[in-house]
Amino acid sequence: MNLIEQIDQWSRKTPGRNAHISDGQTLTYAELTQRSNALAESLSKQLPADHSPIAVQGHKEPEMLIAFLGIVKSGHPYIPLDSSLPSQRVETILETAKAAMLLTPDQVKELVKPSQADPSTHSIHHPAPEDAWYIIFTSGSTGEPKGVVITCGCLESFIHWISCEHDFAEGAETFLNQAPFSFDLSVMDLYASLVSGGTLFSLTKDMIADPKRLFQVLRHSEISCWVSTPSFAQFCLTEPAFKEQMIPQVKKFWFCGETLAPEVAGSLLERFPKAEVWNTYGPTEATVATTSIRITQEIIKRYSPLPVGKPKPDCEIHILENGADVKSGERGEIVIAGPNVSAGYIHRPDLTERAFYQVNHMRAYRTGDLGHYQDGYLFFDGRMDFQIKLHGYRIEIGDIENNLHALTSVRDAVVIPIMKNNKADYLAAFVVLKERMNKSDFEITRTLKRELGGRLPDYMIPRKFIFVEQFPMTHNGKADRRKLAEGLK
């Protein structure tokens, strides 16, 4: 069965089961299939069959799932965009991707009105392995986001691997969806749930912003498979009642997106003694995750930092230094080769050529991540450049700096991640203004945050702004980032 068939089978086997629950709204498998078919039919009539991408901007509405499947069934890949994304960023993405259209949940509702007669299934497109399934935009160092093209073959390879490794109970699991759909961590919970006939339980950003409500919601969620960033689990662990009694059904914590600290894994194993904890690693360019490991107390005792595991069986991981494999145990750049490696960045052959190539007849991606092998496990040793992970979000520091430079009052800007326990805790921006005028630091900060908020998503806006006359310089004449960061400690 192909992926579409694997998902649609649940509308026959368990038509009334909820495919999605989000803030009181539900969507059954029967509704998901019927409405996504209706959307596919409608889109096929409106658009030429040219595989051009269709963007969909929303948050955690059930229509997002209908849109994703409907768009793919119409022969187009989808671009998931979160509602929090500022319009200027959306415009840039639509132009870069040459998107055929931008859909919203309300438009999807209109296009698939429940009163409509059963849509024809003749027009359902079943993507070929090389067809793009989705395109996720990530932060780009020049200040422009880049779109990672994930094909049907990439996604099938990923889904096959996780299904074999985790053996989800068919039609019986509830998966936590914490990440926005624009972040590829959500691919892990969304498709693991849909192919196994599970229920996707979404948390909205309003719930996460209100801890009291969040824990009330979690208490009634019946989540059996927790999928989140480690930061979010760490956040939940600050609540003493966050333990087995709160969510007794949880049997698995499954992490991706950033480094999992041994303390977080250890606390989860203590508070949820019946649950497994899994760590994974992989860039968006290699379809969510490429390595995995079950973290036990024994692994925690033996390793700090924790290993990120072993590669999925159909792919290879190489550790390279100057283009050649390093000796066993040495550190180098992590290169991933296999069927899960992206087709490249949409309409950016220059960036694609720099990062992707062929290894052993497989598509390979230079991650820019440093790593080494020890005892057969891969370890992540940080970045080779200015890319960071903040609460799981992938951010190019250059992206923020370039957008700060574009503001009229800014002469120069340097953004620094402030680290705590080896993780980025928050961002600080050091800014040289063109003109100080008669405003307080707070007023200028407020203005800059607002202006930057029109160009970048919230998670990329620095928490602290420090105004300086000039930057301390290194011997090479560059802003001395180390000295700036030290000044904040």
Next chain:
Amino acid sequence: MSVSEIVLNELEKVAGTDQVHKDLNLDLFGEKILDSFGTVELIVALSDSFGIEISPGQIDRELWATPQKIIAYFEERVKSA
């Protein structure tokens, strides 16, 4: 140090602005001074400072929306401790 001084000093550290001392009615969430991670950081710091156990699950976002409201929350907690 008074309750308000302790609250405002910790809040300044997390928020990165001394405006919290100057404007006690500052809209911490509306002005994007505190996000959910910042709030939890503040809860942990103030729990330590006052030696009072506060869990995020007890906190109504509305009760922590301004410096003044946070001070009032802790004055009440300290009084009843």
